[in-house]
Amino acid sequence: MAEDPSTQYWYNMKTGEVEQGYVSSVVDRVGPFATREEASHALEKLRENSEKWAEDDARENR
Structure with missing residues (x-):
């Protein structure tokens, strides 16, 4: 069974803080x-994913 997202950890893009649960607005958090x-x-993970997706797109559009 998957972990309940309301008890997991989120990164707040606005404050740069890690939060547990639904502390801040959905538009401010990733996770x-x-x-x-x-x-x-x-x-760091978001940057890595963006780079990977850009590489995948470039390969597909050749």
């Missing part, structure tokens, strides 16, 4: 993450 540590590295 969920299983641990506080994972959430603290949210921006």
Whole structure:
């Protein structure tokens, strides 16, 4: 069974803080993450995903 997102960790893009549960508005948070540590590295993960998706798009459009 999947973890309840309301008890998982989120990264608040507005404040740069890690939060547990639905503390801030959905437009300000990314996640969920299983641990506080994972959430603290949210921006790195988002950058990695963006780079990967851009590479995938470039390959598909050749």
